[in-house]
């Protein structure tokens with residue numbers, strides 16, 4: 001703890017091997033998608049940036065697609081701020097490219113899923129939190145499920161989306177589930193911040209893992225370095241490793 005933001009995202013973060021050890025000792029209960037859904041017939045996955053939905057829920061999306069459930073990906077921003085100062089990737093180009101990447105990935109994993117773009121400003125979601133909450137209120141129905149990033153995820157946009165999702169779930173009587181994304185980076189698995197008591201794991205089949213991996217490959221703007229600025233990929237190897245587990249983790 002300290003005066004600065006302890007959820008700061010920098011460096012290579014917590015190694016996946018550390019999470020692996022902690023998963024073994026914490027005995028996270030397994031859960032099925034059906035159990036998570038209870039009797040809901042619609043799931044809205046809120047993605048602050050195009051790729052968050054696939055990284056955190058690429059397996060869950062496939063399982064939902066197999067069921068008679070309405071799946072909606074809510075793209076809160078188009079992710080246009082991921083390559084600041086790059087002459088290869090202007091914000092306008094990025095918005096189009098990242099949207100296309102997410103559409104391809106979604107279509108592969110859940111062909112019948114709906115994807116809706118809200119077009120909020122990447123990096124500034126907190127400034128439009130109320131508008132986002134209003135918009136979400138129009139999109140969801142009573143008894144739907146809303147999946148948001150972990151409220152302590154560390155990225156300001158992720159936490160703003162989590163807050164808006166929480167408010168919407170309260171107003172519209174929806175079930176709210178949270179998924180860590182950048183939380184896997186900053187959190188210490190043996191520290192106090194990670195809510196192991198809320199965690200359940202959804203097992204993925206080999207085929208589901210393989211398809212998720214293929215879907216992640218569509219996000220070329222995020223997994224390749226920028227030839228103009230020389231900056232390494234937004235999602236380097238150590239970050240991608242956290243999303244190659246044989247399960248996905250949901251916080252209830």
Ligand SMILES: [Zn+2]
Nearest residue numbers: 048049052155
């Ligand atoms: Zn994100």
